[in-house]
Amino acid sequence: MVKKHLIIVFTLFLLTGCFPSKKILEDVQLVSAVGYDYKSNNQVELNGMVAIPQRGEDVPPISQVFTATTNTSKMARALEQAESPKPFEIGRLEIALYNDRLAEKGIYDLVDTLQRDPSLGRDLYMAIVYGSTKTLLKQQYPLSETPSKYLLHLLDQNMNANIPKSNIHDFLYRYYGKGMDPNLPLLEKQGDRIRVVGTALLKDDKMVGQLKLEDSFLLKLLIEPFEKGIYEVKFKKDQFFTIQNLKSKVEYEFKDVKRSPSVDIFVNVRGRVSEAPKIPVSDPSLVEQLERAAEKAMNKRTNMIVKKLQKAKVDTIGLGDLARSRTRGFDFKQWDDQYPDIPINVKVNVEITQAGITE
Amino acid sequence: MSQISENKQISPYMAFYMVTTMQIGVGILGFERYIAKTAGHDAWISVIVGGLSFNVLIWMIYRVLSRENADIIGVHRNLFGRWIGGTLSFLLLIYFSSTILTVLRTYIEVIQIWVFPELGTPIIALILLGLAYSYVIGGIRVVAGLSVLGFFISLPLFSLKYYALKNAHYTNLLPILDHSFSDLMAATKGVTLDYLGLELILLYMPFLKQPEKSQKWAHFGNLFTMFTYLITVFVSFVYFNQEQLQHTIWATLTLWKIVDLPFAQRFEYAGIALWLFVILPNICIGLWSVSRGIHRLYKIKQKSALRIMILVIFICSVLIIDRQQIDILNTKVSQIGFYILYAYIPFLFVIQLILGKGRKTKNG
The missing domain is CATH 3.30.420 (Nucleotidyltransferase; domain 5)
Known part of the structure; x- marks a missing residue:
């Protein structure tokens, strides 16, 4: 009995030749x-x-x-x-x-x-x-x-x-x-x-x-929430400031997807003014002005980007998939046909919470 | 049937481990795309429906067996007599053997595609079957112990789903119930194939101490399987979108690729190796049960029956060469399994009710 087992064990050793070569x-x-x-x-x-x-x-x-x-x-x-x-x-x-x-x-x-x-x-x-x-x-x-x-x-x-x-x-x-x-x-x-x-x-x-x-940053705002990135805004003549994004959020609202769809995209940016030469940022009313200026600039630019995407018939944001997830019996063919002409409206809301460590 | 001595029996709660380990085999590594084909992102509903329907089947199996106080071979003999009953048992044993072959050959394919492309089928088959032989020869208690071991070794693999959830698109699951009833039913039929395996209870039931107590555990085992599938499907659906899923043969294996541990960059190799502890009990329970069945049917020693089976399965697994054949094997065996469970078991149940009246229970 022992002999028989030994034979089996030794035949197993013969198998080693069949194994794949090692990669060192x-x-x-x-x-x-x-x-x-x-x-x-x-x-x-x-x-x-x-x-x-x-x-x-x-x-x-x-x-x-x-x-x-x-x-x-x-x-x-x-x-x-x-x-x-x-x-x-x-x-x-x-x-x-x-x-x-x-x-x-x-x-x-x-x-x-x-x-x-x-x-x-x-x-x-x-x-x-x-x-x-x-x-x-x-x-x-x-x-x-x-x-x-x-x-x-x-x-x-x-x-x-x-x-x-x-x-x-x-x-x-x-x-x-x-x-x-x-x-x-x-x-x-x-x-x-x-x-x-x-x-x-x-x-x-x-x-x-x-x-x-610069536009990639705005596209990123439209696609995913994130916590970094900077964007430069023109305030007045020769006066620029940059906003550093601390936390961004994006929400989508679809209306009447089955017949004549329209989309509203709400982007929320919470950020801080990281660079503002010649602008006294400690003034609260000025902060308000900066927020409005940033919103205006970003609104204009993001809406242009969206138009560009629609013109090229590319859905980089993935609006079609988002519409599908909110609509029963969604029709992709109809959506693709309508996509270039769908009114898509981006509203950016900027909230400045910090202005650095100096006044 | 002669009573099995107690020192060869296993505790009732073992039914839990034996049922889940038999159900979860190679199917789970890539079943997502099959069920998503018809019911899309709603296929998780089918997972639940399929799982619950198996609880009914477990109940039926227990009723059929406990009325005769025998295993399926005894039931066949009592109901249909020596020849017809024997033929039915023989066909059933062939089905069980082919499920073992399916699991073995599919796992070998996974090893060949993912880890060792140049390693031949005979070598892996020989190692796996040799290993299985050494366990099965130890008897049902060793086999049951192995399934407990396999259960606990594979349990931590759940935690790996975390990495996929970091990149999840939860909107993939919406809107809920966006598919028709018939789509969901078609997917349910597809998912039942992944619950197959528990029917081996038909053969090993007499070895469970106090079978009536084990029924509860068999139900729990099935529910655990359902829970496992539910998590698997959920994670795969939020990580892949439906179209991408249709291009992914082994969704779960592909998910292991994104696991990023500080000490191991590519987890899937470890995962496939660990999966041996899921496959091995699966093969062992199968081999033990079928060799036991042959022993009961033909008065051959169980040990000899086991050796013959291993030889036949080895030859068959070597003869299956490519993906298409493996796919056909999987589909055919699952289809037969589907009819055995959803048609034959209820049929037995009814026949027994009709014949049962006024007939004295005798032992096979």
Whole structure:
């Protein structure tokens, strides 16, 4: 009996040969950022940025870019053909960049390959880049160890304050979902800096419009509640002040969705005056004036943004989905037809609670 | 039926663990999109309706078995005689075996797709079945103990839903009841497939001490399953929207991806490994019950029956190769299960009522 058991145990040892090979961190190249550039109608240039750790303590890793041109979006296969001494692993991918020309043609196929891969996380950032993603990834930036780290912190920081939150999950959520359209951050390389220049508005997976950085802040107010960000308002001639958002809230009111819909969006901004040269902000009646001035400026601008969205037929705010959640038997087709002409009214209410520590 | 000696029996409250562990298997990792196909964001109502209907079925199963004071094989023999009853029992055992195969093969697929794409089916099947064999050979008490262990090991996985709720869109659930009655019923039919598994009670009931006391626990087990499904569906619905859900094969597994712990960036690998403790009791209870059934039916030693079964299941699992086949297997087995529970059990119940009058209970 014992002998029989021993035989079984020993045969199990023979199985070890069948197990998958181990992946040791030192023996693979971790791709931490990828960039896609438009080549020709059905060709895409794929750039994978790899951070290669160096020997010794406190020695920052060197970043290298591997490039391959493919006509499909099969990243793994394309990169295998590249000149890397070690196999690529994309499990730690943090950033995916798309060049603006490519974004105008549509990026879903490329995103789909990423989302299909079970080794990838859901918090991958996506962004659209003016110009070549290759030059952006190849540059060494003094601000950060590697371009991918730089991009990661840049996007992280800005999504808290100025631009709507968007990672691969949010993109797919808004891409698949009815009554909403995705948005992505827009980046540009300027010398040895990368700049967030605004927000790209997408219809399905194609970029159809852009918003500047200041307008991105207002768009963010319309989409989600948040606690940061600043906005500059002109008070009088040559007199400007900036409002720092401390807490914003947004509410939507839909009327008569089934026949002739109209939407009211109420935005509440509680903030403080953070910069007001030449304006004596301690005066209570003046604070009132500042609030009205800020409301007026923001009202005008947000209503313009909404008009722009309607004209481009993109529902970046997701009003269609909000209308669905408040209407029984909602008809998306009718809503989509009516969307460009729906009266949408934004009312911003600004409340200034602080003016800093000096009088 | 000869009385089972007490030292081989398990306590009545074990019915709770055995019912839930049998019900919650691989289905929960991705059942959201199937039920949402028809009833959309209202599918959670179907989860409740389906769960409650199973409480009625549990009651029926207990009535049928307790009237004859036997397991299903004894009931069949008493009601339909040796040949017809034997054939019915045989068919039922085939169904039970195919549920074991389904769970095993689907879990192997999850491992292959998510963790080890290059690992072959025979190796994983061999390891899992070998492990299951070593437990089942220990008898029902070991198997029941394993299901308790699996229950408590998988319980903390609930807390992971927190990460999805941080990114929730609660308006996805509104407006409530935006689907027609027939849509909701279609989804209810879909969701019942995920409650399947408790019917194994038909085979292991005589091993529960004081079966009448265990009925309460079986109901609780079913309610716990319902509660689990309700939370799962709720979280998936507020994290994904309906269209996105239709593109997500394993919604729950995908949700584990967003878990962000300071010491582990990618939780889904740990989650899939932990899931073994849900799958293993599931397979073990199945193997034990069916081998017991074969033993009762054909006078083969239970140990030999178990070995034959493991061999057959191993061969079958290797023969199933791709996603389509696994999908067909899942759908077919669930459909058969649906009819067994909603048609055959009530049928037995009625037949027994009719034949029961004036017929003296005899042991199988």
